[in-house]
Amino acid sequence: MQVDEAPLEKAFDATIGAGDRIEPRDWMPEKYRQTLIRQVAQHAHSEIIGMQPEGNWITRAPSLRRKAVLLAKVQDEAGHGLYLYSATETLGVSRDELTRRLIEGKQKYSSIFNYPTLTYADVGSIGWLVDGAAICNQVPLCRTSYGPYGRAMIRICKEESFHQRQGYELLMTMMRGTDEQRAMVQESVNRFWWPALMMFGPPDGDSPNTAQSMEWGIKRHTNDELRQRFVDMSVPQAEALGVTFPDPELQWNEERGSYDFGEPDWDEFWQVVKGNGPCNTQRIAHRKAAYDDGAWVREAALAFAAKARADEND
Amino acid sequence: MTENQAEWPLYEVFIRSKRGLNHVHVGSLHAPDAELALRHARDVYTRRNEGVSIWVVPSADITASSPQEKDPLFAPSGDKVYRHPTFYDIPSNVPHM
Numbered sequence: 001m002q003v004d005e006a007p008l009e010k011a012f013d014a015t016i017g018a019g020d021r022i023e024p025r026d027w028m029p030e031k032y033r034q035t036l037i038r039q040v041a042q043h044a045h046s047e048i049i050g051m052q053p054e055g056n057w058i059t060r061a062p063s064l065r066r067k068a069v070l071l072a073k074v075q076d077e078a079g080h081g082l083y084l085y086s087a088t089e090t091l092g093v094s095r096d097e098l099t100r101r102l103i104e105g106k107q108k109y110s111s112i113f114n115y116p117t118l119t120y121a122d123v124g125s126i127g128w129l130v131d132g133a134a135i136c137n138q139v140p141l142c143r144t145s146y147g148p149y150g151r152a153m154i155r156i157c158k159e160e161s162f163h164q165r166q167g168y169e170l171l172m173t174m175m176r177g178t179d180e181q182r183a184m185v186q187e188s189v190n191r192f193w194w195p196a197l198m199m200f201g202p203p204d205g206d207s208p209n210t211a212q213s214m215e216w217g218i219k220r221h222t223n224d225e226l227r228q229r230f231v232d233m234s235v236p237q238a239e240a241l242g243v244t245f246p247d248p249e250l251q252w253n254e255e256r257g258s259y260d261f262g263e264p265d266w267d268e269f270w271q272v273v274k275g276n277g278p279c280n281t282q283r284i285a286h287r288k289a290a291y292d293d294g295a296w297v298r299e300a301a302l303a304f305a306a307k308a309r310a311d312e313n314d
Numbered sequence: 315m316t317e318n319q320a321e322w323p324l325y326e327v328f329i330r331s332k333r334g335l336n337h338v339h340v341g342s343l344h345a346p347d348a349e350l351a352l353r354h355a356r357d358v359y360t361r362r363n364e365g366v367s368i369w370v371v372p373s374a375d376i377t378a379s380s381p382q383e384k385d386p387l388f389a390p391s392g393d394k395v396y397r398h399p400t401f402y403d404i405p406s407n408v409p410h411m
């Protein structure tokens with residue numbers, strides 16, 4: 001039977017227009033659903049893959065305190081991935097399907113996690129700059145038009161502030177140390193600054209989906225707006241820390257009331273997005289191995305549950 | 315990856331954040347059975363003392379009103395304004411009301 005979608009679409013537009021939320025069982029345009037699946041799944045995958053670069057340092061954290069903090073932070077990222085997968089599933093995709101799309105490279109995750117963590121200072125830079133950029137992106141998403149996504153973002157944002165502060169505090173501690181430690185912080189910040197700016201996505205001119213996403217209330221600000229906000233927030237933090245950003249064009253613009261800054265290397269960005277970053281292969285291989293190695297646990301747990309049910313019925 | 319192995323069933327999670335408040339829906343998760351759903355819910359949804367009590371319910375067991383019929387379903391309460399306190403005019407010199 002062919003359903004007349006015109007009145008449904010009118011109701012949908014009215015809900016969005018009134019700033020109300022769309023909930024899972026509401027009618028929604030197929031393109032809205034697909035856009036959300038792509039965006040929320042990509043967000044979920046980023047949280048899950050994002051555990052790897054920092055997880056790399058858990059066994060080598062310099063003290064028990066740092067190790068406990070790092071474990072808690074990485075565990076939070078796992079939780080963020082789970083909140084977001086559960087939001088994505090309300091759009092009608094199964095968890096297995098999402099995992100498969102990630103492992104087969106059909107869905108993306110944030111390009112930032114394809115960079116390696118070469119020194120312990122990178123744990124600090126990630127907390128400060130990568131989680132900092134994520135916060136800039138995520139705070140407006142708490143008001144996104146799709147209910148389950150917005151609610152997941154609220155939970156996540158509550159937890160992110162710890163992530164950023166522990167990273168910044170780690171770097172502050174190193175900056176109070178030896179010359180060698182200070183150099184290590186600066187070198188780490190140099191490597192992470194540009195990739196952090198790229199986390200906001202391509203320039204507005206090269207982001208064809210932004211306009212529609214903003215019309216639907218999925219996105220609230222353009223990539224360039226958020227990037228600018230992040231730069232403006234970060235510069236005074238860098239000054240307080242005593243590090244510089246590797247951008248000769250970075251300077252205060254009195255007229256705009258904002259910092260001017262240079263152009264990220266967008267060729268590098270697209271290379272990483274296309275799978276040619278330093279760690280793409282390794283990240284996906286690791287995720288696939290974890291999934292495959294866990295198969296027997298998932299199967300055994302199901303078999304155990306089935307047996308318990310059978311015993312109960314006897 | 316094994317294609318057709320069954321996925322763990324989905325559970326909805328409800329949390330009472332402190333005594334005196336209702337359980338509130340916080341999200342969902344997959345688990346092989348109810349007991350493990352509770353344990354997973356503790357790890358996923360209460361890492362910072364967000365709850366004093368957790369309920370988990372198989373998502374498949376929830377009966378929901380359909381969004382399409384929301385108008386007829388909720389219409390009966392729409393014309394019963396006398397259920398609200400503001401329906402009644404009480405002079406302002408009457409205290410405690």
Ligand SMILES: [Fe+2]
Pocket residue numbers: 047076077080156
């Ligand atoms: Fe996160």
Ligand SMILES: [Fe+2]
Pocket residue numbers: 077131134160163
């Ligand atoms: Fe985080």
